[in-house]
Amino acid sequence: MEDERALLLLGILRRQDMHGYQLHEFIDTNLAVCADLKKATAYFLLDKMAAQGWVAFEQTQEGNRPPRRVYRITPAGEEAFQRMMRANLTAYRPARFPGDVGLAFIDALKPAEAAHLLRQRRAAMREALTELESTPEHAGGAQLIIEHQRRHLAAELAWLDDVIARVEAVPHAAPQRRSAQPRRARTASA
Amino acid sequence: MEDERALLLLGILRRQDMHGYQLHEFIDTNLAVCADLKKATAYFLLDKMAAQGWVAFEQTQEGNRPPRRVYRITPAGEEAFQRMMRANLTAYRPARFPGDVGLAFIDALKPAEAAHLLRQRRAAMREALTELESTPEHAGGAQLIIEHQRRHLAAELAWLDDVIARVEAVPHAAPQRRSAQPRRARTASA
DNA sequence: TCCTGATTAGTCAATCTTGACTAGTCAGGA
DNA sequence: TCCTGACTAGTCAAGATTGACTAATCAGGA
Structure with missing residues (x-):
């Protein structure tokens, strides 16, 4: 345990x-x-x-x-x-972000729609940040952690802006589907 | 599901x-x-x-x-x-950082030791960052996510430096223990 | 050739996690 | 006073997760 x-x-x-x-x-x-x-x-x-x-x-x-x-x-x-x-x-264990899974398959959506959806995420993030910013001194001794969250959120916001810009810049090349490989299918491609 | x-x-x-x-x-x-x-x-x-x-x-x-x-x-x-x-x-769901739990109880340790331990974490983080930096183009379409991790790690590193400095600045005031409250124990303190 | 350790493929029992439930208490309005 | 909805305190069965296991195949060295 x-x-x-x-x-x-x-x-x-x-x-x-x-x-x-x-x-x-x-x-x-x-x-x-x-x-x-x-x-x-x-x-x-x-x-x-x-x-x-x-x-x-x-x-x-x-x-x-x-x-x-x-x-x-x-x-x-x-x-x-x-x-x-x-x-x-x-120790340091890298954090996992639930939102990353969607980004891994972002090419499944038309860039315009993807950008639109991500802008909604941006709004949610901004709201969370504002709320954190107005959090008063905390009784449980969590000041450090709250500040961590604040910092992290600010960085996320900047990053998301970048992603949105990048997504919008990509022309939508519909990815073609490969069917199952015959055998010895290795994950690496030549 | x-x-x-x-x-x-x-x-x-x-x-x-x-x-x-x-x-x-x-x-x-x-x-x-x-x-x-x-x-x-x-x-x-x-x-x-x-x-x-x-x-x-x-x-x-x-x-x-x-x-x-x-x-x-x-x-x-x-x-x-x-x-x-x-x-x-x-959607945006705030990320949870496993390291935050320790920080919530950082006052349990003498500042000098706390700083020492956190410097070890810093080293682990830096190593993770260097490794990420040398990651080649990725077959699974995870470039975006790898960059996310990179950015996040950089921000973490900066933040951790801040925390270490702050921890070192605090004189070790041994926190006194309260015994169980008699009744109607609310979490908020006056 | 035969042996060893790595790889492929999947199963299973034990452990952990959760939403839903029970059941008493209390505050305040009708 | 009686009723209702919220709060307190904890339990439980159903569902999710994991480490450990089986068992075959394969590469390559002795």
């Missing part, structure tokens, strides 16, 4: 004991920019981490509400946190 | 009929920058897409190798491709 989600949960529990629901709420409202952890997944991970001995919990009950498990980090958990923290800060 | 993976598979099959293994190889060698589709997942998705009627296959056998299913896109698949293509190009 050497996953960034575990790092996330441990990092929060390190600062404050919490029960599952509270943990999910916290992430959803304060750290949504860097993680999308569904409620059910959070519970699943907490179970696993408890089995690992990284967290421990205490069952509490109020009235006849469902009992809550209040989790706290254990010494083993702290150790894991320190280890994963170092791994996370040291 | 309105997923970018389906768009990816359809986009490739649109250009050329392929069997499962071939499809996975193609993605792995030509489109790794924008997708990481495991072999087993590819087969799973192809099954589903066949059930949807987006692709059809023809079983072929050679000697007593395991039989191969050669997939081709159907008219319904082409329709789905066009639809998903438009959705993909139009």
